[in-house]
Amino acid sequence: MSDSPVPANPAPPPQPAAAGGAPILSVRDLAIRFRTADGTVTAAADVGFDIRAGEIVGLVGESGSGKSQILMSLMGLLASNGHASGSAVFRGEEILNAPARRLDALRGASMSMIFQDPMTSLNPYLRVSTQLVEVLERHRGMTRAEAMAQALAIMESVRIPDAARRIRLYPHEFSGGMRQRVMIAMALLCRPALLLADEPTTALDVTVQAQILELIADLARSIGTAVLFVTHDLGVVARLCDRVIVLYGGRIMESGEATDIFGDPKHPYTRGLIDSTPRLDERSHGELRTIPGQPRAAQLAPMGCPFEPRCPHRVVRCRTERPAPQEAGLRQLACHEVRL
């Protein structure tokens, strides 16, 4: 069951943070539900985590595990049939279901988001300069000229060549990778405290994926922005992230520092994920390993562990009883069979 019976009070992080500093984002008991024609679908439940200033956290899981919806709920961008409950405190302020005016003061300024598909996330009818400048006009009250100068500077810092000319262009005149650079520039314009990145490289060529990821991580570190990375690419997480949260069926299976998780994965699902990541240095040219079975349809809302149907170590009570989270240091684990 959930780790705290009192949902509203932002509880202090489970451990004195080794990374230092109080969390800038504390999520507790987050649940996301969608009303559909077939009834209520639960996309995520009992989700809780902290993000400290400047930290890069990876949120990992298969398609449909609810990772993107968690980001959407934090930004107040859930679809109209979606509802989030629980609490998310951002720099001392409750942002879950906060009024739109309050959210508009934060969004784009102190928290911003990069979306999955750079091809459609920019407005095709407006120049890139217009789309950058309007953020600064809205949040920083700058004049057009000041905003333009700053927009140009950020275009250069995301390493868009010939930025002075390109800023006058329309999005369709950019390649996918360049458009995602523009999106990154737009998200970082106001030097936000928190950046939410929803699979920012999935839609891109493999050759530019690494560049974009490095760029996000570099810039975030240089301006002290914390990043919550949603991805299903474990390689990305291992390389860039300080901490990892592993999600399955809308619930957290395991979380901890990246080095610990990859050095010693505990949860059967995490192990399956790591085992099924192809490695270049592997000598055997055998078959790709997979986790048997299909992700559970969210509306089944199981009583027990969501991973139970596919788990190689399942026992009877995994089906009926939800494993209580075990904690040790920064590490958390939800499993009946494996001990921390």
Place this chain on the structure above:
Amino acid sequence: MLRYVIRRCIGVIPTMFVLMTITFFMMRLSPGGPFSTNRKASAEIIANLNRHFHLDEPLWQQYLRYLWGVLQFDFGPSYKMRDYSVADLLIQGFPTSLKLGLAAILISTLVGVTLGTLAALRRNSWIDYGASTVGLVGIAVPNFVLGPLWQLLFGVMWGLLPVAGWGQSWTQMILPVVSLALPNIAYIVRLTRGSMIESIRSNHVRTARAKGLGERLAIWRHALIGGLLPVVAYLGPATAGIITGSIVVEKIFSVPGIGRYFVEAALNRDYTVVMGVTLLYGFLIILCNLFSDIVYGVLDPKVRYE
């Protein structure tokens, strides 16, 4: 852009030529002639008339003669309305149809876009249902039912507006303009609602919200252009259709426009008048489409006119 406009304008000439040729020969395929319904006239008189108007010549010769005339902007005499040339008839009637049509298209666009956008923003609210009802009624109930109904209600029963007529008072314009606008309002409401709903849900509008711009800017600056593009594309041909007059509306409200010529001239085999209105309609369609394409190109930077 300028080169594109010039090229399109040059393209008008072959299009008009083809339109003229097809209409000329198709019309002659139908039986009868302009004087064949005149029962009082003897065969001799009809033969004389035909000779006078060169209708006894071989068809290709008549065609060349007509073509030669058109090149000098001479569209010939009307065979039915003596003493009038086709140019006279069109110059007399077209300004009226144009005025009526422009007023109707302006009102259709304003009302249609506003209602359609509101319906998209407040889906499943009373305004959405109201706009959908207007749309349904406007499309389903024809002008010849609504026109007389307006006359009966506003003109006869309540005496608020003139029943018919044209040119004495601006209030005479209201009922015909509304009658002509309503089907277009209906169509534009449905078009706008559908494309605005799609636009509001698009990824770049979500980005605008994620930037904290607020709902108003997200809609006005980021959703509206994409949502209105289909309306712009529709307005081109719709405007051409509406300013060349409507036989139904002009008849009901006794408006002296050119709408009636489309039907009357064809029934009377008044060859030159049919040719004249067809060429005018064709020319306006091309012109309005060009205009709508230019507006589209200004709004959508992905469209490049080379």
